[in-house]
Amino acid sequence: MASRGGAFVVLVVLCSLPVLPLQACATKKPLVPAMFVFGDSLVDVGNNHHLPNVNNSCKANYPPYGVDYPSHKPTGRFSNGYNLADHLAQQLGFAESPPPFFSPTNAKARRFSRLTSTGGINFASGGSGLLNTTGGSKVCGGQVVSMAEQVGNFKSLVRTWESKKRKQAAAAADLISNSLVLFSVGSNDLFEYSDFFADPNHDPNVTRNDPAFLQELITLYAAYVKDLYAAGATKFSVVSPSLVGCCPLQRKIANDSNDMDGSGCFSTANNLSRQLYPMIHSMLRNLSQNELPGMKYSLGDAIGMAQYILGHPRTPPNNFTMPPYRPCCGKGDFGDTGCNDSVPLCDDRSSFFFWDRFHPTEAVSAITAQQLFGGNGTFVHPVNVQQLVASSASRP
16 A cells, blocks of 8 residues: 555535635634644644654645745645645634644643643644554554554543642633634555455455444444543534545555556545544544534535535535646656655646645635534534533533
8 A cells, every 4th residue: 555644535525515714824822722633644744743653644744745835845744835724723813833742842731731722732642543553664664653542642641730739720621611622534444455455465354344334443443432532622613524535645545456446546545534424523523422422523524525516526616627647746746756855846826726736725624624613513523613612511
């Protein structure tokens, strides 16, 4: 299978879709005290840069990544500029995503007293998944930060904050319960599973069992939500895996394996996404209604978003003029050589759906964040993020 920077691909929706008024970007005071980010490369803002054994296919700390970021330099984001975590943070009133957990220069951000000034902490790691084995040595050269480790890092910090004076412990509990937890994970698990069985040379002793595989992902997902809830979190923004088979490199696999759907996407991978979404929805609904009192969530339907944009790429005010299989950065129709400063780079990034062979452009991430924050219910359930953060944080 191809190595990659671990993506949560194709999360999109048009600005022209109905949304509630968006006022958070202009607010002087953020709508939440902090934001805690967990997931893969769709929301990683530089954690992988600090993992010494991870290779460049799972890092984004070199040009032309970051070409449209304010500094015009690579930051570790798998994007030409800001990513989904940044844009959602901006909707909430922050300047950008909170800093990466592993950055030595941001060590002070882990102190409780600094949380409100930094806007929280970003634990995400490109290439990671729900399974501990996802994003391992075969893909990234060395193990990325698994979801279990990301959640564990958060829990360790909470224990540190709450081990201090009683007054700080109470303040920490209040801050966490009123903050937003952002989850963007699962795509890499689907990538690795579908790519494994698409390889004609895969181990014949490994039996394919889609229901068991997907149920394992859901069981792990529920466990991570429960762990964060036990640590004090109550408000969860969850973005489901999208049509993972429609990113450029997955389209190449579909072409090579003759497993294409009507849109030229990798059928096997997309079918897994379509099966997983209702399972995530059911899991979150059950946790909030039956198991975790006071837990609230907003679930983004990334499949519905992707289907809409792929069917209406030029509906005003959007103007995605380039075909969805062609990335801005990379050689060939599928960009399968990867993105670096030795390959062609498009001039108009806003006309491209994909930045590289796995990741959306900044323009697409901005549109997605807008829909997650203020969507009217078409692609976000049961409430949008704006409504979620406005709700009271109450638990036994």
